[in-house]
Amino acid sequence: MQDKDNRPSRLLGADSSFRVSFEFFPPKTPAMEEKLWQSIERLAPLAPNFVSVTYGAGGSTRERTHATVTRILKETPLRPAAHLTCVASKRDEVDEVVRGYGQAGVRHIVALRGDPVDGVGTAYEPYPGGYANSAELVAGIKKVGDFEISVAAYPEKHPESRSLAADIDMLKRKVDAGADRAITQFFFDNDLYEAYVERVRAAGINIPIVPGIAPVHNFAQVARFAAGCGASVPDWLAQRFEGLEDDPATRQLVAAAVAAEQVLDLVDRGVTDFHFYTMNRADLVYAICHLLGMRPAKPAPTEAAA
Template sequence: MHSEPARGQAFSLNNRRSPAHARVPSVVQSLHTHAVSQVPFSVEFNPPRDAAGEARLWRTVREFERMHPAFISMTYGAGGSTKDRTARITGQLAQQTTLLPVAHLTAVGHSIAELRALVGSYADCGIRNILVLRGDPPGDPLGEWHKHPDGVEYAEELVRMVRDLGDFNVGVASFPQGHHRSPDLATDTAHLIAKLRAGADYSITQMFFDVEHYLRLRDRALAADPVEGAKPIIPELMPITSLRTVARAEELSGRALPPRILERLHRAAGNGPEEDRAAVRAEGIEIATEMAQRLIDEGAPGMHFITLNFAKATREVLNNLGYHVTAAPLSA
C-alpha cells in the first residue's frame, strides 16, 4: 500500500478550532438533515478570476443561500494556481454566510508543509469539511503526473494526513467511468476503496452524462467492500446551456458526451449559421432534469451541481423536479 507521510512530521490543529467548531456539521450529517423531505442537493463554485467575477460569485452565493443546499464547495486550480483565492473565499463563505462550505485540497504541486499550512488556514476559519484530491498536472490535465519532491503521491496519503491533523471530515473523488490513469475499472474501484478505508467519509463523482455509469460504480464499490462501499457516493451533474458548455463539460470530465446526448443538443442547435441558444439551453435543462430524476429514483444520496458561478440553470432543474425553490435572482 502507498506510504504515509513520516510520523515525525505530523501535528494536530485541534488547538486552532474556532469557537463555532462544535456546531459545524459534517457533509454526511448535512445530507441526512436535508433528506427529510427530498433528496438533498449541493453546488460547486469556481474561484473568480477578477473583481467583477468575484462580485458575480457573491450574487450567486446569496441566491443559493436562500435555496438551502446541503453544502457548497469551492474548486482549486490545477497545480494550486488559485490556492490563495480559494482559501480566502472559502473562509469568507464559512464566516459570512449560513452555508456549509467544503474546501478543496489537491496534492499536485505542493509540499506536505504547504498542504498542512493550507489545512491550518481552513481550520482558522472554522472549516472542518475538506475534499481531498490528487489533482491534475497544470497546463495539461492528461499529461504525466509528477509528485512534489516533498509532497504525497496518492490521495489516500492526503486523506490520512488531513485526518492526522485534527477533527476534519474528508471527502474524495470517484469516477463513474474510471479515472483516465487507471488501467481498468477494477483498479479504479480499488483506489476508491483505499481512500475510503484511509478515512474518507464520502465521495463526489466526476461529472457524467449516463446514469448507468454511476449505478455501476455504486455496484462495484459495494461488491469490493460492503462497509466502505456503502458510504455516500454523490453524483455530480452540470446542466448544458450552450454548445460551448459541451466542450467545457468534456474538458472537466475528461470524457466525450454520449452520442445520444450530443445528438439531442445538436438537433436543438439547428442548421443555421449560429446555434439556437435558447433551444440548446432548454434541451440541456431537460437532459439534466431527466438524469437527476433517474438518480433520485435509484436512491442517490444527493445531487452535486457544477454551477460555473451561475444559479439559474440549477434552479430550473430543481424546479422541474418539484423542489420548492423560490429564490429569485438578486439585483446587481
C-alpha cells in the same frame, strides 16, 4: 470560533427528501466575483448540505479559494468545503493550508490528487516531499484534524487509471484513510453510474457515492471537459444541442430538459443526494432543484416577531 456544524440553521422549511450540494470556482476578476455571489445568493435559500470551492492546478488559486471559502463562512449560513490537492506542494505546506482552514472554521475538505501543473495530457508525477496521491492526502488531513472529507470517484474510471478495478481500489484506499463521501465526475449515462455503484458496494465500500451533475450551459465546453476527464458524451446528447450554437434561449431550455431528465431518472433509481457543478451559474441548477420539490427556505422568525 464555534464549529459551524453545531450552529442552528437560520433557514427553515426546505424539503428534506433530497440533499444537494453546489460546486463553485473562485473568481478571477471583480465581474466574475459579482456573478459568483449572485449565484450563491440565488442558491443559498435552498439550504444545500454544503457548497464547495475548487482549487486550481498547482495551487494556482490557493489564496482565492481560501478567500471565497472564508467569505462564505462569514457572510452566509452555508457550510463551505474547500478543495485541496497534492500538486506542487510539500506535505508541510499542504498541512499548513489545512490548519489554516481549521482556524478559519472550515471543517470540510474535498481532497483530490489534482491535475499536473502543465495541464491535461501531461503525466502526473508526485511532488518531491509531497503527498503522492489522494489517499495519502486524506490520511494527512486526518492527522491535522478531525475534518469531514469528500473525495472523487469516476464511474467511467479516471483517464490515467489502467482499469476501473484499479480505480475502485484507489477509492477503497481513500475510504480506509478516512474519506466520508465520494463525489463522482460528471456523467450523462445513468446506467454507468448505477453499474459503478454496484461494483463499489461489491468491493466493500459503503460511503455515499454522490452523483456529480453538470448542467450543459455550453455543449462545446462540456464536450471539451469530458474529453479531458474521461467522461463519455452520448450521441443523443450531441443531437439535442445540434444547431443551437447561436440560439442561447433554446439552448437554455434544452439544457434544463436534459438535466431534469437525468436527475429525475436517478431519483427513480433511489438516489437522494446530488452534487451540482454550477460553473458559477445558478439558473439551471435552481430549476432542477425546483423539480426535485425543493423550495426556498424561509428565515426563522426573530424573537421580536415571535
